[in-house]
Amino acid sequence: MLDLSVSSLFAILVSAILVNNFVLSRFLGICPFLGVSKQVETAFGMGMAVTFVMSLASIITFVVQNYILDPLGLQYMQTIMFILVIASLVQFVEMVIQKTSPALYQSLGVFLPLITTNCAVLGLTILNIQENYNIVETIVHAIGAAVGFSLAIVLFAAIREKLEIANVPQPFKGFPIALLTAGLMSLAFLGFSGLV
Amino acid sequence: MNMGNIVKNGIVRENPVFIQFLGMCPVLAVTGTATNGLGMGLATTAVLLGSNTVIALMKNFIPSKIRIPSFIVVIATFVTMIGMVMNAYLPDLFNALGIFIPLIVVNCLILGRAESFASKKPTGASMVDGISMGLGFTLALVVLGAVRELIGSGSIFGLELLGEAYPAMGIMVQPPGAFLALGLLTALFNVVILKRIK
Amino acid sequence: MREIIKLGLILLIITSVAGLILGGVNSMTADIIEARALEDSMEAIEAFFPESDDAGIIDDGDVLAYDLVDEVYEVLQGDTVIGYTIKTVPNGYDGPIELLTGISIEGEITGIEILSQTETPGLGDRITNDEFKDQFAGQSSDEELEVDALSGATVSKNAVVNGVNAATEVFEEELRN
Numbered sequence: 001m002l003d004l005s006v007s008s009l010f011a012i013l014v015s016a017i018l019v020n021n022f023v024l025s026r027f028l029g030i031c032p033f034l035g036v037s038k039q040v041e042t043a044f045g046m047g048m049a050v051t052f053v054m055s056l057a058s059i060i061t062f063v064v065q066n067y068i069l070d071p072l073g074l075q076y077m078q079t080i081m082f083i084l085v086i087a088s089l090v091q092f093v094e095m096v097i098q099k100t101s102p103a104l105y106q107s108l109g110v111f112l113p114l115i116t117t118n119c120a121v122l123g124l125t126i127l128n129i130q131e132n133y134n135i136v137e138t139i140v141h142a143i144g145a146a147v148g149f150s151l152a153i154v155l156f157a158a159i160r161e162k163l164e165i166a167n168v169p170q171p172f173k174g175f176p177i178a179l180l181t182a183g184l185m186s187l188a189f190l191g192f193s194g195l196v
Numbered sequence: 197m198n199m200g201n202i203v204k205n206g207i208v209r210e211n212p213v214f215i216q217f218l219g220m221c222p223v224l225a226v227t228g229t230a231t232n233g234l235g236m237g238l239a240t241t242a243v244l245l246g247s248n249t250v251i252a253l254m255k256n257f258i259p260s261k262i263r264i265p266s267f268i269v270v271i272a273t274f275v276t277m278i279g280m281v282m283n284a285y286l287p288d289l290f291n292a293l294g295i296f297i298p299l300i301v302v303n304c305l306i307l308g309r310a311e312s313f314a315s316k317k318p319t320g321a322s323m324v325d326g327i328s329m330g331l332g333f334t335l336a337l338v339v340l341g342a343v344r345e346l347i348g349s350g351s352i353f354g355l356e357l358l359g360e361a362y363p364a365m366g367i368m369v370q371p372p373g374a375f376l377a378l379g380l381l382t383a384l385f386n387v388v389i390l391k392r393i394k
Numbered sequence: 395m396r397e398i399i400k401l402g403l404i405l406l407i408i409t410s411v412a413g414l415i416l417g418g419v420n421s422m423t424a425d426i427i428e429a430r431a432l433e434d435s436m437e438a439i440e441a442f443f444p445e446s447d448d449a450g451i452i453d454d455g456d457v458l459a460y461d462l463v464d465e466v467y468e469v470l471q472g473d474t475v476i477g478y479t480i481k482t483v484p485n486g487y488d489g490p491i492e493l494l495t496g497i498s499i500e501g502e503i504t505g506i507e508i509l510s511q512t513e514t515p516g517l518g519d520r521i522t523n524d525e526f527k528d529q530f531a532g533q534s535s536d537e538e539l540e541v542d543a544l545s546g547a548t549v550s551k552n553a554v555v556n557g558v559n560a561a562t563e564v565f566e567e568e569l570r571n
Contacts, residue, residue, distance in 0.1 A: 020488075025371045027225035031304055034220060076280065076420045077413055079298045080272040084409070087265055116264075119221045119302040126298055130489070175217055176383040183375030190372060193487075193549070228514065258408075262401045266408050273412040277419050284423040287430060291510040294489060366517050366546055 009140045012133075016144025018192040022120050023152040024185055029120030033153050034178060036111065038164075043157035047150025049111040051143075053093060054121055057086050058142035061125040062135055082125050087116045120149055156185060199324050206328025213336035213378075214385040218305040222296045223337060224374040230353045233341025235289040236296065237334025239278050241327065243300055244309060246274040248326035251310045252319040267310045268301065275300045305333060344368045344377050431509075435467065435494060438507035439479045442496025443469050446476060457568050462560040464492070466569075475499060478569050480561035486511060486553040487518050493554060495561035501535040501570060506558060511550075518550035526551075535562040535570075 022028045029050070036046045061082050069075055094112045098105045115121060124145045128138045159181055168177050212218045222240070227233045250270050258266045279297045282290040290297065300306070309329055314322040342352045348368030350358035367373050439449045448470045457466050465481040477498040483490045491511040496504040506527050513519045520526060521544070529541055539558060544551045 026488075027221050027371065027374070028299075030220040030224060031218075034217065074413075076276060076416050079276050079279075079301055080269060080409065080412060080416075083268055083272050083301050084265065087268060116268075117302045117304050117307060119299045122302050123295060123299055126295055130295070131485075171383040171386040172379075176379045176386070179375050179379030179382065183372045183379060186372040186375055187367070190370065259401055259404060262405050265405055269405070269408050269412050273416060276416050280416075280419050280423040280427075284426040284430070287427075287510075291512060294512045369517065370514055 009137065012137055012140050013144040016141055017148040017151065018189065021148045021152055021189050021192075022124070022145050023149055024182070024189045026123070028123040029118050029149055032111075032114060032118055032120075033149075033156065033182070034175070036114070037153050037157040037160055037178075040154060040157045040161060042111075043153045044150070045107050046111045046114075047146070047153055050115060050118065050120065050149055051146035053086070053090060053112075053115050054124055054146045054149075055139065055142045056093070057089055057121055057125055058128055058138050059135070060085050060089065062128060062133075062138050065129050078126070078129070083116075083122055086121055086125070090116050120145065152185070152189075156182060159185075199321070202321060202324050203328045206325060206330075207332040207335060208389065210329075210332075211336060211385075212305045212329055212333045213340075214382055214389075216305075218308060219303040219333065221299060222303065223340065224371075224378060226293055226296055227337055227341040227344055227374060227377075228348070228369040229292075229345045230338055230341035232289070232292050233337035234334065234353075235282075235286070236293055237330070237337040239282065239293070239297065240300055240303060240306070240333055241330025242278050243271065243274045244306055244326040244330040244333075245323060246277075246326075247271045247306055247310055248314040248322040249319060250274075251314040252317065252322035255315045263315065264307075264311075267307060267315075271306050271310070272301045305329065340374075340377055340381060343381065344373055347377075348373060434509055435465075435479070435481065438494045438505075438509070439467060439469055439496065441507070442479060442494075442504040443471075443477055443498070446471055449479065454568075457564055460560060460564045460568075462557060463564055466564070469496075477504060478565060480564060481509070482557035482560045484553040484557035484560070486513050486521075487547075487549040488512050488514065491521070491550075491553050491557065493557045495530070495558050497535050497562065497565045499570075501565070503530050503533045503535060503558070503562070506530045506554070508554070513547070513550045518547045520544055520547055521550050521554050526554075530558060535565050 016022070020026055023030065023033045032046055032050070037043050064081055064085060065078065069078060069081065090112055124142060128141055131141075133141055160178060163177060163181065172180070206212075210216060213220075213223055219240070222236050226236045247267070247270050251267060254270075275298060278300075279290070282297065309325060313325045317325070346352050346357065347365050349366075350356060350362040350364045368377060436449065439446065446469045449467045450470070452466045452468050454466070457463065462482040462484050463480060464483050467479040468475055469477045469479055477496060479494055479496045481492065481494050483492050485491070489512045491513070492509040494507045494509060496506070498504050508522045508527070511519065511521065513521060526544065530539070533539055539555055541551065541555055
């Protein structure tokens, strides 16, 4: 039976955005988080591209798991099927956007190939199944995860823009200082634990 | 190509974690203890060895247009296999690593080696490359895991080293500690090792 | 068009071979995994009820329909039922926790065991310590549980308490007679 109580959906949403933030507490999607976060604008673009792919991938993998893998007893093919779904989805979205909206392609296109190996997407789809979410919960969880990811990456980019002009000791230049900054952000997000 | 060089590249000069910053998700996520770090490192090494070998053997049969999806299928197969074996024989480790076992598939290190090494070089060299990169990755995970476990719970590999009196800094085994410890270790790596190599 | 079909076929062949290999490995490991899970449960049941001779899974839709409840074992001494062991799967801080709760036929909790968990090392994973688990034994299944707080691990502790509560609820409402 579908459990559609607003409070449980809200709990899933808040938990995915703040308490169990995909990037800062689950460590999913660290590569783009560290790699594509030098400017707020590109970070925002990445966030939007990920949101798009996450929502679609969650719905498709839900169908694949419940109507193909489970009935056939092929649960062990989960990893292969899911990553293939995500890879083809990314390719498909790239083609569609390129044909229909060159402007959107200009802004999102460069990020799309990177999303296949973004573990936040595969992680999300596997978590959906592990937590036994129904289709509505799956969609809400996907939105929460995507908003959480975008929030973390945009905030982080804003801090890094300022860091660029700061005087950082030589050995800390580049990645080390970025990691320490992320650590402090993660510390701040730890304050949300117990909220849900 | 000189095998010794491949080994040195994998473990130090092109260390996947400290130099290339690849596969950061598991690096940060499972290093709350040295044991988990070691388990994750070895699982990744096994997948790397398998995928590098198979891809080097198959490179002439795979059309370049579907190269990436084919690589991903090969990698996912090894990941699932390792997951099943771990679940059967090392259940505690399997549970501790949880979702990060299937996520080895999207560890950029593995696809990266397939694309930049195994699909171009002979099989033997690819196997050595897989093992070396895997061990470099494992080394980084164990070091990070040991540092976090020592500061965060006063032990290494579960052995109590600092005794009851030590006020364990729990934050180090929690998510923020992962970022902080890796940031500090990378800076240290920059100072000590890079200087010596140059 | 032709090329796309050819490429698709090649990918299909690779995936099928992968599927076959995995199917083989799966059939080899699945039995081991299942046998080990059963063995873990049996060991815990033996610790909860040292005088027991046998235990069997109850396949009852009503009982299994309860929230969090995953498996229910009936514990036997000779032919008499001396208690139940209930496997519940509450959600912890970081993923599900699998735990067993032993309840005697008189309604006394005889012990709990954590089968699997992924809580934070050094904090949440203290739910696996004996000092924590031993508090549950001896408490009554129809009274509120009294459990000491675990500093820094409230969510993990609450998850275990929820799991045990779910077990006592099923016992009180369905199994006790």
